[in-house]
Amino acid sequence: MESAIPDYLKTARTRHTRYGDDYTPPYPAFVARHKPSVARVVMAYFGLQFQAADEAATAAPLAEIATAFGAENGPGHWDRAHYTDEEGFETIISIAYWDDPLRFDAWFASHGAAWAGAEKPGPFGFFTEILRPSITRYETLFSSVGRMEGLAAVADGLSDMVREHAYWGGMRDRIPLSQTDAMAPAGAPKADGGNGHIRIVPHENLCLIRSGQDWSDTDDAERRMYLDDVEPVLRAGMDFLRDEGLSCGCFANRYMTVVGPDGKPVEKSFGMSWWRSLDALERWSESHPTHVAIFGAAMKYLMKLGPAAKLRLYHEVTVAAADEQFFEYRNCHPKTGMLRAV
Amino acid sequence: MESAIPDYLKTARTRHTRYGDDYTPPYPAFVARHKPSVARVVMAYFGLQFQAADEAATAAPLAEIATAFGAENGPGHWDRAHYTDEEGFETIISIAYWDDPLRFDAWFASHGAAWAGAEKPGPFGFFTEILRPSITRYETLFSSVGRMEGLAAVADGLSDMVREHAYWGGMRDRIPLSQTDAMAPAGAPKADGGNGHIRIVPHENLCLIRSGQDWSDTDDAERRMYLDDVEPVLRAGMDFLRDEGLSCGCFANRYMTVVGPDGKPVEKSFGMSWWRSLDALERWSESHPTHVAIFGAAMKYLMKLGPAAKLRLYHEVTVAAADEQFFEYRNCHPKTGMLRAV
Numbered sequence: 001m002e003s004a005i006p007d008y009l010k011t012a013r014t015r016h017t018r019y020g021d022d023y024t025p026p027y028p029a030f031v032a033r034h035k036p037s038v039a040r041v042v043m044a045y046f047g048l049q050f051q052a053a054d055e056a057a058t059a060a061p062l063a064e065i066a067t068a069f070g071a072e073n074g075p076g077h078w079d080r081a082h083y084t085d086e087e088g089f090e091t092i093i094s095i096a097y098w099d100d101p102l103r104f105d106a107w108f109a110s111h112g113a114a115w116a117g118a119e120k121p122g123p124f125g126f127f128t129e130i131l132r133p134s135i136t137r138y139e140t141l142f143s144s145v146g147r148m149e150g151l152a153a154v155a156d157g158l159s160d161m162v163r164e165h166a167y168w169g170g171m172r173d174r175i176p177l178s179q180t181d182a183m184a185p186a187g188a189p190k191a192d193g194g195n196g197h198i199r200i201v202p203h204e205n206l207c208l209i210r211s212g213q214d215w216s217d218t219d220d221a222e223r224r225m226y227l228d229d230v231e232p233v234l235r236a237g238m239d240f241l242r243d244e245g246l247s248c249g250c251f252a253n254r255y256m257t258v259v260g261p262d263g264k265p266v267e268k269s270f271g272m273s274w275w276r277s278l279d280a281l282e283r284w285s286e287s288h289p290t291h292v293a294i295f296g297a298a299m300k301y302l303m304k305l306g307p308a309a310k311l312r313l314y315h316e317v318t319v320a321a322a323d324e325q326f327f328e329y330r331n332c333h334p335k336t337g338m339l340r341a342v
Numbered sequence: 343m344e345s346a347i348p349d350y351l352k353t354a355r356t357r358h359t360r361y362g363d364d365y366t367p368p369y370p371a372f373v374a375r376h377k378p379s380v381a382r383v384v385m386a387y388f389g390l391q392f393q394a395a396d397e398a399a400t401a402a403p404l405a406e407i408a409t410a411f412g413a414e415n416g417p418g419h420w421d422r423a424h425y426t427d428e429e430g431f432e433t434i435i436s437i438a439y440w441d442d443p444l445r446f447d448a449w450f451a452s453h454g455a456a457w458a459g460a461e462k463p464g465p466f467g468f469f470t471e472i473l474r475p476s477i478t479r480y481e482t483l484f485s486s487v488g489r490m491e492g493l494a495a496v497a498d499g500l501s502d503m504v505r506e507h508a509y510w511g512g513m514r515d516r517i518p519l520s521q522t523d524a525m526a527p528a529g530a531p532k533a534d535g536g537n538g539h540i541r542i543v544p545h546e547n548l549c550l551i552r553s554g555q556d557w558s559d560t561d562d563a564e565r566r567m568y569l570d571d572v573e574p575v576l577r578a579g580m581d582f583l584r585d586e587g588l589s590c591g592c593f594a595n596r597y598m599t600v601v602g603p604d605g606k607p608v609e610k611s612f613g614m615s616w617w618r619s620l621d622a623l624e625r626w627s628e629s630h631p632t633h634v635a636i637f638g639a640a641m642k643y644l645m646k647l648g649p650a651a652k653l654r655l656y657h658e659v660t661v662a663a664a665d666e667q668f669f670e671y672r673n674c675h676p677k678t679g680m681l682r683a684v
Contacts, residue, residue, distance in 0.1 A: 015358055016357055016358070016524065018360075018511065018624075019621070019625075020524070020526055020527075020619065020621035021526060022526075022527070022619075022621070023621065023625065026629070166629055167624075167625055167628055167629055168510040168511070168628050168629075169360065169510070169511065182358065182362065184362050184363060184364075185362075185364070277362060277364075279361070279362035279364070279365065282360075282509070283361075283365065283509055286509055286510050287368070287508055287509055287510075289641045289642065289645050292634075292637060292638050292641050293638065295634060296634050296635065296638040299631045299634050300631065303631050
């Protein structure tokens with residue numbers, strides 16, 4: 001058992017954790033560990049928005065960004081996912097991770113900036129959503145070892161079992177900055193630009209969560225249980241956040257299906273959502289009926305299966321300073337991502 | 343909107359609350375307010391344990407304690423409740439509240455000490471469980487105004503709507519001592535005595551919760567919904583705590599039905615449980631499947647009915663210093679109350 005916060009990121013606390021000295025979590029969980037030399041990471045979402053009728057034409061821009069990822073200073077890991085949004089548009093996002101902001105900057109200048117920055121003839125919308133947080137400003141959590149997802153795929157590996165999980169507030173307690181900072185939001189996001197090209201001027205302490213599930217290892221009985229008993233409840237919560245999230249501080253939510261190299265869906269999904277603050281995410285998670293239902297369904301499932309469960313769960317949560325954020329939208333409809341926030 | 347902690351109990355914080363500055367609870371709740379002159383209260387549980395066959399004979403001791411409550415320096419409020427315990431014994435507890443420990447001491451010396459202190463011929467078991475906490479060491483919460491229960495019945499009244507509720511950790515944030523103290527447990531309870539007369543030598547920061555529901559104002563449809571959809575889930579959680587609570591720091595749990603002056607059940611019930619610590623109560627409440635189920639059922643119910651719900655909910659939670667506790671058991675079976683803890 002170890003702390004989710006590695007020793008070299010421990011500081012003299014001015015704020016306490018939520019758990020008591022005698023707390024032991026009832027089941028294991030693990031966090032991503034970087035080499036101590038890593039001071040900052042980059043998570044970059046390159047979105048392509050289109051009408052279903054234009055799907056065939058997406059091959060070119062998708063191939064273009066995939067090729068760019070393979071160029072010098074490209075990401076250490078990337079994946080791709082799809083969803084149909086509330087306006088009926090399709091979106092495919094290519095998500096890339098770096099553990100070195102200088103390499104990212106070099107790559108982005110040559111290969112990434114034009115994605116949503118350059119003028120595009122249509123019919124597609126393009127967006128770029130980037131966080132480049134200090135390693136003191138995010139946390140990860142994995143229910144099992146053996147397969148990395150998202151940001152963890154550019155980490156050095158996973159920890160031993162950690163203590164700070166399986167209680168409300170563990171998310172915050174795992175973020176190193178929480179030792180000394182409430183990470184309260186300040187200001188509000190603003191739009192800059194027009195004529196189909198908008199950047200967001202960020203506010204302080206925006207929060208991003210990517211929270212995923214992988215049922216590819218489940219046998220038939222467990223898969224049926226996940227798809228019949230858990231997934232519909234998860235979907236209802238994701239739909240609520242997508243459609244009514246603004247009422248509780250969620251700017252935008254995408255419930256996405258991961259696609260393989262052939263563009264076909266695999267048995268992995270994740271929700272990714274932009275929040276006004278970690279506080280807002282905490283409050284929804286802990287007390288909104290839609291997430292209480294998700295939590296209840298997941299608990300029931302995991303209690304029934306116990307350690308035999310083959311479902312894999314993970315998440316990554318970042319609280320980003322204003323100068324660690326970049327949002328750019330080109331030809332996107334006005335409910336796209338952070339455009340909803342302004 | 344006001345703080346659950348009244349101004350005169352505010353201190354320079356060394357520990358933070360869990361909510362952010364922009365937090366507003368999604369529904370109202372209220373707390374009991376004492377006159378500022380009240381520095382300490384007393385909550386005293388006088389239990390009578392018996393076999394169902396001996397029920398007729400309980401009239402005498404129950405009348406005796408009721409008469410005692412009416413004597414000089416008697417409690418400002420008392421009520422009575424019944425349950426059948428895990429060993430098949432019946433228990434009736436007469437619960438009394440004072441807001442003046444000097445008056446309580448005077449009363450107890452003359453009228454209360456003998457309840458479980460004096461030798462008794464049988465066939466009954468007697469127990470006395472008393473907390474006398476500083477007002478910095480407990481909190482109350484009411485879902486609606488207009489009817490006081492438990493400790494609140496000796497308070498001056500209810501607050502306006504308070505901020506510190508509807509999130510996990512609100513319970514702690516409402517206790518004034520939480521401003522500066524983690525209220526961590528220290529030591530372990532020990533038994534002192536024998537031959538059917540045992541006192542408990544307490545440990546530091548034991549926790550008591552009395553958490554009640556009153557469905558007497560519900561109409562037929564709501565009553566059916568409470569009794570069919572919520573009560574069975576609540577009962578399952580209460581049974582778990584009663585039978586397996588030790589595994590999560592719950593020393594003893596009683597799921598009790600309030601009885602009226604005629605000894606007949608009324609449409610009110612409460613769980614009362616003794617915990618090793620507030621931490622342990624928090625962890626069970628937040629993450630044990632049995633309480634997640636209770637919370638889920640209650641949320642569904644309240645979401646469906648909204649402000650029209652006539653169900654009344656309340657609780658009182660105390661974290662007691664060792665010298666604020668008194669436990670005495672006479673002729674009780676070894677699983678009675680805090681005897682389970684030693």
